[in-house]
Amino acid sequence: MSGFNGSGGSEYDAIFLDVDGTLTWVDLDVEGYASDLAPYCPGGLSASEARGPVWQSIKTHIRENINYRTTEELRAFKRRNALQTAGTLGIRAPEKLLVEVADRRMVFTPYPESETVLRELKATGIPLYIVSNWDILLRDVLDDLGWLGFFEGIIASAVVGLEKPDPGIFREALRLSGTEPSRTIHVGNDSNADVLGASEAGLDTFFVDRKGEGEVPGATFTGPDLTTLVDAVRG
Known part of the structure; x- marks a missing residue:
């Protein structure tokens, strides 16, 4: 399917994008975590x-983050999660x-081509x-990356209560964008969450196949990363 109409412009009025696995990946500094907390662990860590x-x-x-829709609830959840991990590792440090x-x-690292x-x-x-399926702090993450200016709106699953x-969740995004499903494309790396979900809502999809899964049923476009996305939406 082409992403181009005969009048010379894109056939899309809005582009939806996933975050984790599409624009960024989670880079967890386990070595740093262990170094920070080893003094609180008998025998080291x-x-x-x-x-x-x-x-x-x-x-x-x-x-589980979708269950915590206020700052206070999320803070308490993160504290319990941190304590559970510490208990498993025998760490005796202040909460x-x-x-x-x-x-x-935990660092959210952009893929090399994402910002371009x-x-x-x-x-x-x-x-x-x-x-994106994300907690209520997604806006803060995008702000830290310097990306807020790219987007007209942000739909995080924990904010809207849908994953x-x-x-x-796509219908909620369509309500925000004011666009028709047939004139909207969703970009994501998950064949189920992104391709199937968006397709069922009537959107076209661009499957970011970073793991080399191959063609996915229902995907309008497929690319190994984001480098072909602009050409796809232009046609």
């Missing part, structure tokens, strides 16, 4: 010992320090929106 429990805490956060270390040692592609997409004049692949 190595990165190899910390790696499994620390990554499990990230998975717990991803799986505040555990949360600070967990936050400091965002600039090119912005230059097309097509409004960009984030639609991809539920078509409802």
